[in-house]
Amino acid sequence: MATATSTAGLTRTLRALLIPSLALLAALLAGAVVMILSGDDPMAAYSGLFKGAFGDGKGWARTIRKTIPFVLTGLSVALAFKVSLFNIGASGQFVMGSVFAVAVGINFEGLPFYIHLPLALLAGIAGGLLWGAIPGILKVYTGAHEVIVTIMLNYVASLFGGWTVYAGGTQGQTPGPLWDRTAGAISETPDVLHSAQIPWLFGPPYRVHYGVFLALAAAILVWWLIFKTPLGFEMRTVGHNMRAARYAGIRVNFTIILTMALAGGLAGLAGAIETLGLNHKFAPEFGGAVGFDGITVALLGQTHPIGVLLAAFMFGALDGGAATMQFESGVPADIIQIIQALVLAFVAAPLIIRMIFRLRQQEDQDAGSAVSTSWGGT
Amino acid sequence: MSKNAPVSAFHRLRRRYGNTMIVALALIIMAILVNMTPLKEQTWLRVLFGVSALNFTLRATVPLVLGALSGILCERSGIINIGIEGMMLAGAFAGFVAKTSTNHWSLAASLIFSVAAAVAVGGLMGAVHALFSIRFRMDQIISGTVIIILALGTTSYLYNRDAIAEGKFSSIPIPGLAQIPVLGPVLFDNPPITYLALIMVAVVHLGLFYTRWGLRTRAVGEHPRAADTVGINVNRYRYINTSLGGMLAGLAGAFLVLEAVGQFQEGMTAGRGFISLAAMIFGNWNPIGALGAATLFGYTQALQNELLLAGVTQVPRQFISMLPYVVTIVAVSGLVGRVRPPAAEGKVYETEGSA
Numbered sequence: 001m002a003t004a005t006s007t008a009g010l011t012r013t014l015r016a017l018l019i020p021s022l023a024l025l026a027a028l029l030a031g032a033v034v035m036i037l038s039g040d041d042p043m044a045a046y047s048g049l050f051k052g053a054f055g056d057g058k059g060w061a062r063t064i065r066k067t068i069p070f071v072l073t074g075l076s077v078a079l080a081f082k083v084s085l086f087n088i089g090a091s092g093q094f095v096m097g098s099v100f101a102v103a104v105g106i107n108f109e110g111l112p113f114y115i116h117l118p119l120a121l122l123a124g125i126a127g128g129l130l131w132g133a134i135p136g137i138l139k140v141y142t143g144a145h146e147v148i149v150t151i152m153l154n155y156v157a158s159l160f161g162g163w164t165v166y167a168g169g170t171q172g173q174t175p176g177p178l179w180d181r182t183a184g185a186i187s188e189t190p191d192v193l194h195s196a197q198i199p200w201l202f203g204p205p206y207r208v209h210y211g212v213f214l215a216l217a218a219a220i221l222v223w224w225l226i227f228k229t230p231l232g233f234e235m236r237t238v239g240h241n242m243r244a245a246r247y248a249g250i251r252v253n254f255t256i257i258l259t260m261a262l263a264g265g266l267a268g269l270a271g272a273i274e275t276l277g278l279n280h281k282f283a284p285e286f287g288g289a290v291g292f293d294g295i296t297v298a299l300l301g302q303t304h305p306i307g308v309l310l311a312a313f314m315f316g317a318l319d320g321g322a323a324t325m326q327f328e329s330g331v332p333a334d335i336i337q338i339i340q341a342l343v344l345a346f347v348a349a350p351l352i353i354r355m356i357f358r359l360r361q362q363e364d365q366d367a368g369s370a371v372s373t374s375w376g377g378t
Numbered sequence: 379m380s381k382n383a384p385v386s387a388f389h390r391l392r393r394r395y396g397n398t399m400i401v402a403l404a405l406i407i408m409a410i411l412v413n414m415t416p417l418k419e420q421t422w423l424r425v426l427f428g429v430s431a432l433n434f435t436l437r438a439t440v441p442l443v444l445g446a447l448s449g450i451l452c453e454r455s456g457i458i459n460i461g462i463e464g465m466m467l468a469g470a471f472a473g474f475v476a477k478t479s480t481n482h483w484s485l486a487a488s489l490i491f492s493v494a495a496a497v498a499v500g501g502l503m504g505a506v507h508a509l510f511s512i513r514f515r516m517d518q519i520i521s522g523t524v525i526i527i528l529a530l531g532t533t534s535y536l537y538n539r540d541a542i543a544e545g546k547f548s549s550i551p552i553p554g555l556a557q558i559p560v561l562g563p564v565l566f567d568n569p570p571i572t573y574l575a576l577i578m579v580a581v582v583h584l585g586l587f588y589t590r591w592g593l594r595t596r597a598v599g600e601h602p603r604a605a606d607t608v609g610i611n612v613n614r615y616r617y618i619n620t621s622l623g624g625m626l627a628g629l630a631g632a633f634l635v636l637e638a639v640g641q642f643q644e645g646m647t648a649g650r651g652f653i654s655l656a657a658m659i660f661g662n663w664n665p666i667g668a669l670g671a672a673t674l675f676g677y678t679q680a681l682q683n684e685l686l687l688a689g690v691t692q693v694p695r696q697f698i699s700m701l702p703y704v705v706t707i708v709a710v711s712g713l714v715g716r717v718r719p720p721a722a723e724g725k726v727y728e729t730e731g732s733a
Contacts, residue, residue, distance in 0.1 A: 034535075038535075038536070086519055088523070138707070138711045142710075142711040142712065144707070144710040144711040145659075145710065147460060147519065148652060148655060148656050148659075148706070148707075148710050149707055149710065149711070151649065151652045152649070152652070152653075152656075152703040152704070152706050152707045153703075153707070155648075155649050155700070155703045156700050156703050156704060156707075159696040159697070159699050159700050159703075160696065160700070162696050163694050163696035163697065166694065166696065169691075169695070173691050173694065173695065174691075174694070176694070292527065295523055295527075296527070299520065332535055334531060334534040334535035335531075335535055337527070337530065337531030337534060337535065338528070338531040338532055338535055340527065340531070341524060341527040341528040341530075341531050341532075342528070344520075344523070344524050344527060345510070345516075345524045345528070348510075348516050348517060348520040348521065348524060349510055349514035349515070349516040349521075351513075351514040351515060351516075352514050
C-alpha cells in the first residue's frame with residue numbers, strides 16, 4: 001500500500017491485476033457452462049454481449065453510461081472496506097441521493113445553471129451522506145452492526161422514495177410531496193428543470209453526459225483521500241487494527257462515522273448523477289440494483305480506486321451489452337447477474353482461482369480486507 | 379438484601395433469553411385481555427391485538443424464526459451466515475419448481491416432495507457457504523453476500539413466469555386444542571410448516587443445550603482450539619451445522635411458497651433473511667430468545683398489515699410499511715454490550731502446523 005520503488009510497484013500492480021482478471025475469465029467460463037446446461041448458446045450470447053457493449057458508437061455510449069453509477073457505488077463500498085466496514089447500504093443511499101437531488105432539481109425555477117446544478121448535486125450528496133452516517137453513528141454509540149442497519153435502511157429508503165412520488169390512493173390518501181400533478185395515476189416526479197440537468201457530452205442518441213468526469217474526479221479524490229492525507233492514514237489504520245489505532249490516539253469513532261457518511265455521500269452522488277444526467281426525474285423503479293453491484297465492483301477492483309474504475313467499466317460493459325445479447329441470442333439478460341455473482345465469488349476467494357489456474361500461493365497478499373469482525377462490533 | 383424469588387426468576391429469564399421474551403409475553407397477555415373482555419369493542423385495540431392480528435403475527439413469525447434458527451446453528455459453530463436471505467430464496471424457488479413439475483401428483487405427495495426439494499436446495503446452499511468459508515477461506519460476510527447475489531440472479535434467470543403451482547398447504551386444526559378461545563384459533567389451527575417451525579425451536583434448543591452434538595457445536599464456536607485438542611473435528615462440525623442451517627432456511631422458503639403465498643415471486647423473501655439475523659442477535663443466539671424476537675418482528679409486520687387493512691390514511695402507507703424495518707434497527711441498536719456472539723465466529727480455523 002505504501003509507496004515503493006517503481007519496479008516493485010509495477011510487479012505489485014501486475015500481481016493485483018492477476019486475480020481479478022482470472023476471476024472475470026473464470027466467471028465467464030462458468031456462465032457459459034450454465035448457459036449450455038440450460039440449453040442456450042454461449043458463443044452467440046457472448047458475441048451479442050460484446051457487440052452490444054462495444055459494437056458501435058451507441059454501444060460504447062451505453063457502456064460508459066452504465067459505468068458511471070458503478071464507479072461511484074463501487075467507490076462507496078471500497079472506501080468503507082478500507083476501514084473494515086461493510087456498506088451494503090449503497091442502494092438506499094443511492095435512492096436518498098436521487099430523491100434529494102430531484103427535490104432541488106424540480107424546484108427553484110430561474111436559478112442560473114451554475115448555481116442550480118451544483119446545488120442539486122450537493123443535495124444528492126447530502127442525502128446519501130445522511131443515510132450513510134446513520135449506520136456509522138449507530139455502530140459507534142450502540143454497537144449495532146452496520147450490515148443489518150444498512151440493509152434495513154435500504155428498505156426504508158426505497159419506501160421513502162416511493163412515498164415522495166406517490167400518486168395518492170383511491171381511498172383519499174394524500175399524494176407525495178414530489179409527485180408530478182400532471183402525471184395522473186403514475187407515481188413519478190416532474191422533469192428536472194433545465195438549469196439543474198447535467199449537460200450532454202454527446203447528445204441523443206448517445207446520451208452520455210458530463211457526469212463521466214464527476215465519476216473520474218470522485219475516483220481520484222478518493223484515491224487522494226485514502227493514500228495521501230493524514231485522514232486516509234487514520235482510516236487505513238483503523239481498518240487494519242482498531243485496537244492499535246485507539247492506542248495510537250486515533251479518533252476511531254469519528255473515523256468510523258465519517259467513513260460511513262462519505263461512503264453514503266458517494267452513493268448519493270451516484271443517485272444524483274443518474275437523476276440529473278440521465279433519467280431527469282425520479283420514479284420508484286430507478287435505483288437500487290447498482291448499490292448491491294457496488295460490492296462486487298469494489299472487490300473486483302481490490303478496493304483500490306483505480307481498480308474500482310476498471311471493474312466498473314467491466315460491469316458497465318456487461319450491463320451495456322446485456323440487452324443486445326438477449327435480443328440477438330435469446331439468452332435472458334439475467335445471466336449477467338449470475339456472471340456478476342460468480343465474479344464476486346471468485347474474486348473474494350483467490351484460493352478457488354489459484355486452484356483452477358494452478359497458481360502458486362503467495363505469502364503476503366490476499367484480496368479484500370477482513371470485514372468479518374462478528375456482530376459484537378468495536 | 380434478601381433474594382426475592384420472583385425477581386431472580388425474572389432476571390434469569392431476562393439474562394438467558396434477552397428482553398424479547400418479556401415483550402412476547404406482554405403481547406400474549408394483552409391479546410388475551412383484549413379478546414376475552416369488553417375491550418374488544420374498541421376498534422383500535424382490535425386492530426392492535428385482535429385474533430386476526432395474532433394470526434398474521436404467527437404467519438409472519440414462521441419464516442423469521444426458521445431463519446433465526448438457521449443463523450443460530452451456523453453461528454454457534456463459528457460460521458457467520460448473512461446469506462440466509464439467499465438460502466431462503468433458493469429454497470422457495472426449488473419448492474416452487476418441484477411443485478409446478480408435480481402438479482399432476484396428489485396434492486399431499488406433491489407438497490411434501492416440494493418441501494423436501496426446498497430443504498435440500500437450502501442445505502446445498504449452506505454447504506456451499508461452508509465450502510467457501512472453510513475450504514476457500516473466504517471472508518464469511520462476503521461469502522454470505524455471494525450466496526445472496528447468486529440466489530437472486532439464478533432464480534430470476536430460471537424463473538418461468540408461465541408456471542403455476544396448483545394448491546398449497548391448508549390448516550390442520552388440532553382436535554380439542556383448537557377449540558380453546560383465542561389461543562385455539564391462533565396456535566392450534568395452522569398449516570403443517572407452522573407447527574414444524576415451532577417444533578424446530580424446541581428441537582434446536584434441546585439439541586444445542588442437552589446433547590453431545592450441541593455441546594461440541596458450542597465448543598467449536600467458542601474455542602475451536604480447545605475443541606480440537608480434545609479430538610473434535612472442528613471443520614466437520616462447521617460443515618454439518620452450516621448445511622443444517624441452510625436446510626432450515628430452505629424450509630422457510632418452502633413456507634413462503636407452499637404455505638403462505640402459493641406461488642413464487644422474484645425476490646419474494648423481501649429482507650426476511652436479514653430480519654431473521656436481527657432476531658437471532660436480539661434473541662442472544664438462543665432458540666427460545668430468537669422465537670421471542672421473531673414474534674416481535676412478526677408482530678410489527680402484522681401491525682403493518684392490520685393498519686393498512688383498517689384503512690388508516692392519516693399516516694402514508696409507505697411509512698406504515700417501514701415499521702418492520704425501523705423496529706429491526708431500533709432492536710439491534712438497543713443492545714449495547716448486552717449480547718455476546720460466539721467467540722470464534724467469523725474466524726477461519728486452521729490446525730497448528732498447517733499452511
